[in-house]
Amino acid sequence: MPASAAQCARQVLEAVPLVMRAIRREMRRQRKPGLSVPQFRILVMLNRHQGASLSEVAEHMGLTLPSISKMVDGLVVRDLLTRETDPGDRRRLTLSLTPAGHSSMQTAYAATQTYLAGRLETLAASEREALIQAMAALVDIFGTPAAGKTACGKK
Amino acid sequence: MPASAAQCARQVLEAVPLVMRAIRREMRRQRKPGLSVPQFRILVMLNRHQGASLSEVAEHMGLTLPSISKMVDGLVVRDLLTRETDPGDRRRLTLSLTPAGHSSMQTAYAATQTYLAGRLETLAASEREALIQAMAALVDIFGTPAAGKTACGKK
DNA sequence: TATTGTTATACTCTATAACTATA
DNA sequence: TATAGTTATAGAGTATAACAATA
Numbered sequence: 001m002p003a004s005a006a007q008c009a010r011q012v013l014e015a016v017p018l019v020m021r022a023i024r025r026e027m028r029r030q031r032k033p034g035l036s037v038p039q040f041r042i043l044v045m046l047n048r049h050q051g052a053s054l055s056e057v058a059e060h061m062g063l064t065l066p067s068i069s070k071m072v073d074g075l076v077v078r079d080l081l082t083r084e085t086d087p088g089d090r091r092r093l094t095l096s097l098t099p100a101g102h103s104s105m106q107t108a109y110a111a112t113q114t115y116l117a118g119r120l121e122t123l124a125a126s127e128r129e130a131l132i133q134a135m136a137a138l139v140d141i142f143g144t145p146a147a148g149k150t151a152c153g154k155k
Numbered sequence: 156m157p158a159s160a161a162q163c164a165r166q167v168l169e170a171v172p173l174v175m176r177a178i179r180r181e182m183r184r185q186r187k188p189g190l191s192v193p194q195f196r197i198l199v200m201l202n203r204h205q206g207a208s209l210s211e212v213a214e215h216m217g218l219t220l221p222s223i224s225k226m227v228d229g230l231v232v233r234d235l236l237t238r239e240t241d242p243g244d245r246r247r248l249t250l251s252l253t254p255a256g257h258s259s260m261q262t263a264y265a266a267t268q269t270y271l272a273g274r275l276e277t278l279a280a281s282e283r284e285a286l287i288q289a290m291a292a293l294v295d296i297f298g299t300p301a302a303g304k305t306a307c308g309k310k
Numbered sequence: 311t312a313t314t315g316t317t318a319t320a321c322t323c324t325a326t327a328a329c330t331a332t333a
Numbered sequence: 334t335a336t337a338g339t340t341a342t343a344g345a346g347t348a349t350a351a352c353a354a355t356a
Contacts, residue, residue: 003283009271011290012174013264017192018297019167020175021217028324036345037172054315062176067347069316074345091314091355109168116164119296127292128158134289135166137282141274142173183347191322209338222324224339229322246332246337 012138026115027108035108038063038071039080043105046081046097053092080104167293181270182263190263193218193226194235198260201236201252208247235259 020037028034035043038061045060046052052060058068072095075081080101086092097105123131175192183189190198193216200215201207207215213223227250230236235256241247252260278286 003280003287005272005275005278005283006268008275008278008283008286008290009268011287011294012271012275013178013268015290015293015297016171016174016178017196019171019293022297023168023171025217038346041172055313062180063346064348065315066317066349071346073316089314089356093315113161113164113168116167117160120160120163120167122296123160123163123292125158127288128160128163130285130288131163131292132158132166133282133285135163135170137278137286138170138174139166141277142170142177193323210336218323219325220338221326221340226323228339244333244337248338 022119023112023116026112030108030111035104039075040105040108042068042071042075043080043097043101044109046095047102047105050096051094053086053094055092057095075101177274178267178271181267185263185266187259190259194230195260195263197223197226197230198235198252198256199264201250202257202260205251206249208241209250210247212250230256 024037027037027040041061042057045057049056049060054065054068054072057072058065061068072081072083076083078100079098081098082096084094084096086094120128120131179192182192182195196216197212200212204211204215209220209223209227212227213220216223227236227238231238233255234253236253237251239249239251241249275283275286
């Protein structure tokens, strides 16, 4: 029994904030003010679900409506996405990437990914394998906010 | 050649923000206002380096002096740490955990670690192995802000 | 009445610029 | 002059509470 869930948790708790900080700094560092991580995530989400509503974005990101509303404001002002009323249900919004938004997202993604790849280059093949497997497992577990949200119960 | 650094980077970029969000929410969720992740990290750092100066904390966390100064303000007000002038060099501060600070840190750590362990419990043994190995590698790479900071060059 | 979003307000994190105090 | 910290200011991310509009 080599690794308990508790040990895994301790390791995750040590490593993840370090990596996150590096990602944040790298994204912010890019010219053209650059995107914050949450902004970037909104763009990525909209790229996968064109025309999503504000509620859907909030749900997907695990944030409140006012938070998303304000962030969307900023992205609309920067012409990275459009915010239109859904004709079928006038309460709902339809959010879509603009071409500029799509390109910003791609650029930010590529730059950050390149930066990370550079930092990860020293890893041995076996470590890369382990990393891929571990990240996939983490996405499985933490990628579904609706699942075991602890505080919100099972609805 | 199973996993390129680029693939690793993509996986990290997908997984890490998800996990980070979960950690943040869990820490914030704890009663007694609870600690933010940066506050928690300051307490952990001081636990390992009792009596560190503000500059040392800033260096260790990769943040600026004003940022740390303000966060320390809040922690001092909450009686989680003490801020004293170093008698040997009156410009320097000596930061130390109070008993309350130590206990807050322990509590936050235990609760978050328990939460994560619960989420990670479904992992197979091999996945846990991979996770441990991967996290250790990430700490190696991203745990030394002085190293390859990209923007700041080499010293 | 219930749902979707926005506005108002507040707090934390973070940075840069300008300052004070000590060395 | 150089170093350690603080203050002033600003902007992003986040939340809760109160509101408006639509269904």
